[in-house]
Amino acid sequence: MDILACPMCRSFPLKLSVFEHREIHRPDKVRKCELYCGFHRGFVKDLAETECVRCYGFEVGSGLLECSSCGRWYPIVDDIPRMLPDDLRDRKLERKFVEKWQGRLPERVVAEVSQTRQP
Ligand SMILES: [Zn+2]
Ligand SMILES: [Zn+2]
Helix, strand or coil: CECCCCCCCCCCCCEEEEEEEEECCCHHHCCCCCCEECCCCEEHHHCCCCHHHHHHHEEEEEEEEECCCCCCEEEEECCEECCCCHHHCCHHHHHHHHHHHHHHCCHHHHHHHHHCCCC
């Protein structure tokens, strides 16, 4: 799984935390990570050659992507990383996400969403 860059500050890579994943078997679609591997948290050039063979057999159902440069975070919901700039973020979806994974999210993420909660 190659990790995308932060849509706001273009920082790369983002830190991936996986809350839910599935193993899928699609031998016809085996691909290796190309630049940065989110599962092994390393650049592909630094990893052993065989390590990324199984990465594409994983699908992240729910998780969190964090940008260490600007501090923004992006939820992965229903297998899809929601990488949107600030003005397009889906706050409703983010609240649901935070309620569900409260115990596993960094405190600052939980706090941020509580602050934007509408009355
Ligand atoms: Zn990989
Ligand atoms: Zn960023």
